Amino acid sequence: MPVPLHPTLPPAQPGGLDSTAFVRLDFSVTTNPYGPNPLLMRAVQTADQARFPDPQYREARNALARLHGxxxxxxxxxxxxxxxxxxIVRGYLxxxxxxxxxxxxSREFTRAVQLAGGTLEPLPPAELAAALRSDVQLVYVGHPHNPTGxxxxxxxxGQLLVACQANDTLLVLDQTYAPFVGLRMPPLHSHLVTVSSPGxxxxLPGLRPAYAVAxxxxxTALWNLAPAWxxxxxxxxxxxxxxxxxxxxNETLPLVDEDARELARALARVGRVEHHGTPFLTVQLPDAARVAQALLDRGLRVRECSDLGLTDTLRISVRRPEDNATLQNALLSVLGGVRS
Incomplete structure (x- = not known):
């Protein structure tokens, strides 16, 4: 029997929770709770899905090129x-x-490195530049970072990019959550690739729209690795x-920000909350894995973060206010609290 070239890895299952469990409200997935965007929904509905699209996706690339200059x-x-x-990992590691x-x-960047038989070392951001050596091919930065924000x-x-250029290392800037905090895409650079996931x-996360700018x-190297259509x-x-x-x-993200800040204030009653303007926050609780499972038993999924090196930490993504109130009450119940 032929031997596969890559290791067999367990499927990604954030926080170790049962992925088949019934979920009534999902606070583990970050998306705009005031979506989907109606203009984009119209684009979906009018797309000619009976034919193959342009394999070069020129309309999309031209539009995004104008957007980012x-x-x-x-x-x-x-x-x-x-x-x-x-x-990116396949092309450069x-x-x-x-x-x-x-x-x-991110779990997927980590998994990609593991499939390549490579090693990935997480470091405090301030230590990255000094840690660059000739054997480091890639540096990954979540901007904003998930789950800390x-x-x-x-x-x-800029300093990190200068260090990457000097070491001939590619900097991978993951801007999945950048629109929520108003971050712009940085200028083109020979040693930078920026990944955006606007869904x-x-x-509209289920449609999986994404693009890299480099x-x-x-x-050209990344295009070379893509299958047709x-x-x-x-x-x-x-x-x-x-x-x-x-x-x-412009109309909905201020609401998301307001709801997230309100949720952060409410959850500060039960644990240490860290929130930096993103549509998700972290809360530190004793025995967070047990708490996450107890919430899942009630049909509420949150993200337990021990696999990301954050022990006793839950990441909670904001939903609409009525759903956030449901989570608050359930969390107080799980912890034995009484809501005043």
């Missing part, structure tokens, strides 16, 4: 951020190669319509 050749569409992260990350990396100043990112901010040589017509239509779809974000 780059040439279309620098835009690489993907079927979800994880697909692009796997492509040799078998047994080494990567660094600012804090815990931390962001980085232009100065810090979350627009309330200098021409890197973008990677995106369904509906997903391509969403990417093409993004520049005209910003009104929904």
């Amino acid at each position: 780059v040439k279309p050749a620098s835009v690489v569409p993907g079927l979800g951020g994880p697909e692009l992260l796997h492509r 040799p078998q047994g190669g080494r990567a660094l990350s600012a804090g815990a990396a 931390h962001t980085y100043t232009d100065e810090v990112l 979350r901010a627009h309330g 200098a021409l040589e890197t973008a 990677l995106l369904p017509a509906a997903t391509a239509a969403v990417l093409a319509a993004l520049p005209q779809a910003q009104t929904h974000l």
